[in-house]
Amino acid sequence: MYDSVMVKCFNCGKSVEFQSKAGKCRLDKFLAREVPMEIAIDLHETIEVCKKCGTKIQLSIPEGMLSTRMFVDAPDDNFNEED
Numbered sequence: 001m002y003d004s005v006m007v008k009c010f011n012c013g014k015s016v017e018f019q020s021k022a023g024k025c026r027l028d029k030f031l032a033r034e035v036p037m038e039i040a041i042d043l044h045e046t047i048e049v050c051k052k053c054g055t056k057i058q059l060s061i062p063e064g065m066l067s068t069r070m071f072v073d074a075p076d077d078n079f080n081e082e083d
């Protein structure tokens with residue numbers, strides 16, 4: 001099983017499917033604008049070929065989103081505040 005991200009070919013408009021086994025793998029289909037983090041990371045810089053016209057389509061995560069802030073799950077609410 002896998003999940004999919006569906007995008008439109010920029011050349012002919014046909015749907016192109018990117019499959020990932022990184023997420024919950026329940027055959028869910030996501031649009032490119034709303035992809036769960038683990039699937040987006042898995043598919044970063046993945047290329048698929050449009051089955052209709054042969055155009056190569058590459059999926060990428062936007063530059064500024066390749067790193068994120070993470071929290072320590074601490075009992076003290078103030079612990080995460082920066083110095």
Ligand SMILES: [Zn+2]
Nearest residue numbers: 009012050053
């Ligand atoms: Zn196409």
